[in-house]
Amino acid sequence: MSLYRNTVWFFKGLKEFTKNGFLSASKMFKEDDLEVDCSGRHYMITGANSGIGKCIATEIAKRGGTVHMVCRNPSSAEEAKQDIIDASNNSNIFVHILDLSKPRDVHKFAQDFCKNNESLHVLVNNAGCMFNIRELTEDNLEKNFVTNTLGTYILTTQLLPLIKQSEKPRVVTVSSGGMLVQKLDYTDMQFEKMKPFDGTLAYAQNKRQQLKDKLRTPDEGADTAVWLAVSPAAVQHPAGLFFQDRNPAPTHLPLASTKVTTKEKEEFMTALEELSKKFAG
Incomplete structure (x- = not known):
């Protein structure tokens, strides 16, 4: 990661990714964008037991949506479910236990x-992890990669047939500004060449692959994901864009040399698909 990328990202972060950045951007929000009745629509949110994921689930539940919480930890998931029910007065909240680092389980x-379900209108890929030591799973996959990238890819592609047959479907993937400092590296998806291993850089690379009081609160961090998941205004934009504070945003820093060719993108997606198929039932 170059000094230039670090410097540009640092100042961009101070201006845009902090609480003050949100407060500044929110002055332009249209509040009626989120005055939406989500009754009858089904929403799946991964990592919905805490932080941004829990905030997204709560806001959707408050608007009457049926929420499917996909979580790894049963006890914290059930506790969060009750919190969401209490906050929303909506009992259509369902917990599904799944570890995204286990690709066979994700497929199943x-x-x-x-x-078992007739519809899924919106999938919000929110769950993620950041391990600072390179660790392999029982499937010999690096934990950051398999959780943040492969698991998310499998879940999304396998649910797409159901999502596509639902009315006004959407897939929202929560990313991180950290991905702006990384160039997609399809030749080392599991960080075998990263010496020494750096969990923060691995996490930023994963986010590129997906596409304290100064920091935003979870509610502020969740705002754009909620907007993308429920607002009719969001679907006025083309699919596949990167959003920040309810607006399309660049996916690369200026002059940062993080762009890749169409061929490189295709090779990455091919490698990901081939790896996914190894764990299909």
Whole structure:
């Protein structure tokens, strides 16, 4: 990661990613964008038991949506479920236990969900992790990569048939400004060449792959994801964009040399798909 990228990202972060950045951007928000009745629509949120994911789930539940919480930890998930029910007075909240670092389980979960449910209108890929030591799972996959990238990819692609048949479907993937300092590296997806291993850089690379009082609160961090998930205004934009504070935003810093060719993107997606197929049932 170059000194230039670090410097540009640092000043951009101070201006845009902090609480003050949100307060400044929110002055331009249209409040009626979120005056939406979500009754009858089904929303799946990964990592919905805490932080931004819990805030997203709560805001959707308050608007009457049926919420499917996908969480790794059963006890914290049930506790969060009750919090969401209490805050929203909406009992249509369902917990699904899934560890995204286990690709076979992700395949099975998605397939079972499609068989047992008639619709899924919105998928919000929020769950993520950041391990500072390079660790491998029982499937010999690096933990950051398999959780943040491969698991999310499998879940999304396997749920797409159900999502596509639902009315006004959407897939929202929560990212991080840290991805702006990383160039997509499809040749080392599991960070075998990263010496020494750096969990922060690995996390930033994962976010590129997905596409204290100064920091934003979870509610502020969740705002754009909620807007993308429920607002009719959001679908006025083309699919596949990167959003920040309810507006499309660049996916690269100026002059940072993080762009890749179409061929490199295709090779990355091909490698990801081939890896996914190894764990299909």
